[in-house]
Amino acid sequence: MANNIIVQLKLLPQRLLAIIIFLLIWEIVPWVGLADPSFVPPASATFARLWELLLSGTLLTQTSISLQRAFAGFAIAVVTGIPLGFLVGWFKTFEKYMDPLLQTFRQLPILALFPVFILLFGIGEISKIAMIALACFWSVFMNTASGVMTVDPLLVKSARSMGASHSDMFKKVVLPAAIPAIFTGVRFAGTVALLMLVAAEMVGASSGLGYFVLNAQQRYASRDIFAGIVALTLLGVIINYILVTIEKKATSWKEDIVHG
Amino acid sequence: MRKKWTIGGIISGTIYENIAQITPKNELNCQLLLIYIVSYMTRIIRETMTKIKAENIKKIFKIRSNGNSKNNGNTPNELLALGGVDLSINKGEFVSIVGPSGCGKSTFLDLVGGLSKPNEGNIYIDGKPVNGPGLDRGIVFQQYALFPWRTALGNVEFGLENQNVLKKERTEIAQKYLSLVGLAGFENRYPYELSGGMKQRVAIARALAYDPDILLMDEPFGALDAQTREILQRELLHIWEETHKTILFITHSIDEAVFLSDRVAIMTARPGVIKKEMAVPLSRPARFEDDIRTSQDFVKTRYELWGHLKEEVVKAQQICANTTANLSLEKPVTTLEKVMTT
Numbered sequence: 119m120a121n122n123i124i125v126q127l128k129l130l131p132q133r134l135l136a137i138i139i140f141l142l143i144w145e146i147v148p149w150v151g152l153a154d155p156s157f158v159p160p161a162s163a164t165f166a167r168l169w170e171l172l173l174s175g176t177l178l179t180q181t182s183i184s185l186q187r188a189f190a191g192f193a194i195a196v197v198t199g200i201p202l203g204f205l206v207g208w209f210k211t212f213e214k215y216m217d218p219l220l221q222t223f224r225q226l227p228i229l230a231l232f233p234v235f236i237l238l239f240g241i242g243e244i245s246k247i248a249m250i251a252l253a254c255f256w257s258v259f260m261n262t263a264s265g266v267m268t269v270d271p272l273l274v275k276s277a278r279s280m281g282a283s284h285s286d287m288f289k290k291v292v293l294p295a296a297i298p299a300i301f302t303g304v305r306f307a308g309t310v311a312l313l314m315l316v317a318a319e320m321v322g323a324s325s326g327l328g329y330f331v332l333n334a335q336q337r338y339a340s341r342d343i344f345a346g347i348v349a350l351t352l353l354g355v356i357i358n359y360i361l362v363t364i365e366k367k368a369t370s371w372k373e374d375i376v377h378g
Numbered sequence: 379m380r381k382k383w384t385i386g387g388i389i390s391g392t393i394y395e396n397i398a399q400i401t402p403k404n405e406l407n408c409q410l411l412l413i414y415i416v417s418y419m420t421r422i423i424r425e426t427m428t429k430i431k432a433e434n435i436k437k438i439f440k441i442r443s444n445g446n447s448k449n450n451g452n453t454p455n456e457l458l459a460l461g462g463v464d465l466s467i468n469k470g471e472f473v474s475i476v477g478p479s480g481c482g483k484s485t486f487l488d489l490v491g492g493l494s495k496p497n498e499g500n501i502y503i504d505g506k507p508v509n510g511p512g513l514d515r516g517i518v519f520q521q522y523a524l525f526p527w528r529t530a531l532g533n534v535e536f537g538l539e540n541q542n543v544l545k546k547e548r549t550e551i552a553q554k555y556l557s558l559v560g561l562a563g564f565e566n567r568y569p570y571e572l573s574g575g576m577k578q579r580v581a582i583a584r585a586l587a588y589d590p591d592i593l594l595m596d597e598p599f600g601a602l603d604a605q606t607r608e609i610l611q612r613e614l615l616h617i618w619e620e621t622h623k624t625i626l627f628i629t630h631s632i633d634e635a636v637f638l639s640d641r642v643a644i645m646t647a648r649p650g651v652i653k654k655e656m657a658v659p660l661s662r663p664a665r666f667e668d669d670i671r672t673s674q675d676f677v678k679t680r681y682e683l684w685g686h687l688k689e690e691v692v693k694a695q696q697i698c699a700n701t702t703a704n705l706s707l708e709k710p711v712t713t714l715e716k717v718m719t720t
């Protein structure tokens with residue numbers, strides 16, 4: 119374990135190289151006049167502003183509002199998507215009838231539903247959370263269903279030959295076999311949640327990071343815009359990191375294809 | 379009146395009483411009666427000795443139709459895999475099936491395992507028709523079929539869990555069988571961390587662990603190197619002698635079939651039927667002698683077996699070649715080339 123951390127640390131400069139180069143370019147471009155500094159503030163100015171916002175407490179307030187929405191939607195999606203995915207994946211007939219409907223719904227541009235949600239739920243929290251939940255739901259649901267459907271029949275056979283009951287088959291074969299697919303869905307849902315969050319907050323909100331960015335644009339506060347974008351990106355990185363870590367724990371029996 | 383409560387006693391007793399009522403007792407009748415009884419008894423004994431009995435097993439697979447439309451008069455998208463297999467295996471007998479690739483050996487094993495149903499015919503185990511899998515049969519699958527999310531130990535424990543063996547005992551038993559197949563120290567490895575041969579040995583340990591009466595083994599030593607193979611063959615013979623299991627063993631290797639079995643059944647090219655059964659004239663102790671594979675009996679049996687098998691292998695290749703030729707009508711040449719070269 120300790121060894122592992124040392125290896126990771128040694129790799130750190132190498133892994134950060136591209137990011138550092140990117141930040142340098144970002145810094146230089148406004149300086150040399152390739153972009154107007156009043157529209158694209160250099161990296162240093164952006165991070166300085168981010169630091170100010172952090173100290174003033176604005177950043178934390180907005181982030182926590184956004185996180186609550188994203189998390190609520192994400193959680194609803196996970197709690198409904200996984201069981202329904204199992205249902206559709208497990209019962210072949212169900213899947214047969216549901217598939218055309220599902221395939222159609224999947225193509226539905228969820229952002230276009232936002233006006234409908236606002237009509238139904240009003241401009242408050244519910245419509246935003248519902249939109250995030252719906253978008254995340256597809257990812258979780260579809261991946262779970264396909265994970266269940268693609269369980270290796272040989273393993274089912276093997277379990278059957280060893281006297282596994284119906285419930286054993288579910289607990290000991292289908293569930294573990296579907297775990298990687300479920301986590302792929304959940305991880306993707308994490309990304310989608312953030313995407314939808316920003317969209318929802320830009321369209322109809324008066325708080326949250328998405329609103330903060332939009333509001334900054336209306337105030338021509340370009341440093342705030344970029345600080346908000348950086349904050350959202352960092353949030354995305356952190357969420358993804360957490361989900362990947364959980365995923366790795368849950369699928370430790372799988373061969374590491376990408377090392378590190 | 380005293381009665382002996384043995385099967386023979388009951389049967390001969392009832393038969394005698396029945397006959398005595400309707401016929402006058404004379405010597406001829408008595409003799410006929412005796413002959414009748416003896417033949418009846420032999421049948422009973424033979425039936426109680428039979429462990430597995432397959433009668434006229436046919437299996438048809440539905441397949442997606444491609445160029446391969448000439449299937450012995452079947453409709454284009456049906457494939458007759460087994461064309462009426464008859465085979466019976468006695469209690470404690472070791473029977474091997476050899477046959478060309480694709481002739482339906484694995485299909486037959488699945489049927490005996492109760493994992494699929496024949497389209498025609500019946501399979502009996504201990505006289506009862508098979509209608510599903512059960513812990514009386516342990517299967518070693520050709521493709522191992524290990525659960526990738528379980529360690530070697532966890533895999534071997536699977537069958538025991540369904541027998542409600544306590545956790546501690548389960549681990550002990552699983553460990554015992556893992557070391558039996560030479561995998562002590564690998565208990566906590568996941569399948570992806572094991573070599574092909576190791577996986578195969580885990581699969582063998584798993585089937586042995588819950589102590590089934592019958593072992594159904596589908597080329598269980600196929601992925602092993604020659605040395606390990608020989609060691610495990612001997613180990614299997616030991617296990618078999620100690621436990622008196624009935625073993626149905628599938629192999630590509632004639633050598634292996636002769637070395638291990640009491641009887642070898644040769645299967646024809648598709649549709650598979652049993653073409654010939656050969657008893658192996660090797661005594662049990664003789665098999666553990668070092669020069670057994672060069673002994674005259676061994677060599678002779680192997681030679682004979684190969685003689686029967688050769689034809690079928692050639693036939694199977696023709697079936698394959700036909701399939702490839704048909705495919706070529708629909709697919710571009712590059713695909714055909716690939717098929718031919720791989």
Ligand SMILES: Nc1ncnc2c1ncn2[C@@H]1O[C@H](COP(=O)(O)OP(=O)(O)OP(=O)(O)O)[C@@H](O)[C@H]1O
Pocket residue numbers: 439440441457459477478479480481482483484485486520648
């Ligand atoms: N589920 C299936 N659906 C369609 N066809 C099948 C199926 N299983 C097997 N077959 C076909 O049935 C035939 C017999 O297959 P089987 O696996 O029993 O062969 P085998 O004798 O075990 O071959 P090998 O020695 O290569 O393992 C093959 O032609 C195969 O293509």
Ligand SMILES: [Mg+2]
Pocket residue numbers: 483484485520596
């Ligand atoms: Mg096979």
